[in-house]
Amino acid sequence: MTTQAHERPYFPAPDAVLHDNGIRFDSYRRDDTEVRVSYLPPGAVVAPQSRAEAQVGMVFRGELSATVGGVTKLMKPEHDVYVVPPGVELSAVNTSSSETVVLEIRRDKAGESCPAPSGYFLEPLESRKFVKMDVTFFLADWIELMIADIPGGGEMPYHKHSHEQIGICLEGRYDMTVEETSHELRFGGTYFCASQEGHSAANPHTGMARSLNIFIPPRYHRVPKPGDDQDSEQESP
Structure with missing residues (x-):
């Protein structure tokens, strides 16, 4: 892709970043939301850090031992998702002998609440x-x-x-x-x-x-709020 991101806001060109620890990622961004496709070599460590953004991540290939708010889970491809609210610590390590690919959304939108599920991890609904x-x-x-x-x-x-x-x-x-x-x-x-x-x-x-x-917010499975007795939003394309 040769078109610059500001000329194609729907399909931004990625920024490629390589860290000293061997982790590399492609970053796609529009306004207050970033998508990262990260490649972690065997043994790579993501040091504990809390961020101002909410973070949602899924392993696409390989496996990842992730710790969120003191809860640790060995994440399997397309089966486990971490949801990290702003200010909550996340760390991770690729404990496998192969490269791990992680897809992550980072979001910092003013006025938006980004709570975590119980235990910080999701499995398929x-x-x-x-x-x-x-x-x-x-x-x-x-x-x-x-x-x-x-x-x-x-x-x-x-x-x-x-x-x-x-x-x-x-x-x-x-x-x-x-x-x-x-x-x-x-x-x-x-x-x-x-x-x-x-x-x-x-x-x-x-x-x-x-x-x-x-x-x-969720489109096909509207999350009911306390005291909300309305039917779920009608599903359509």
Whole structure:
């Protein structure tokens, strides 16, 4: 990609960073939200640190021993998600003999509450079919993650909603359109879709494509508030 991030706010170009400890990452950013695709070599250590941003992370490949607020979990690929509120300490180590790839969202939006689930970690809420795609959901009070398999020829029709949506290509390649801007996403490629920005996705290829989609606040599984007896928001694309 050669277009600069400020010229394509929906599909920002990544900034590549390499640390002295061998950890490298690609950083994609729009406004108050950053997506990081991090590559941790065997034995790499992320030192304990608390940050001003909320952090949400998932292992895509390999494994990671993560400690959040004193709670430690060995995270498996696409099965465990950590949710770290601002000011809570996070540390991690790649205890395996292979490279670990971590997908992380960092967010610092004024006035937004980002509480953690009990124990700081999420496991899959459910897996099912949705618009001819196999999808798996993870849910916290303020954020929802959806892994979607997009079959060859599959598509998500153009639509809008009030929720912010962020997406990361995990495997294969697919075409993403936000407003009138289209871009082919490959591994790590990220899009940012603000509230009421129209968007669609299509896989014109024969092979499967996979994506991680983040909704803020939750879109398909609305988290009920105390005393809220209303039905959940009607599900639509």
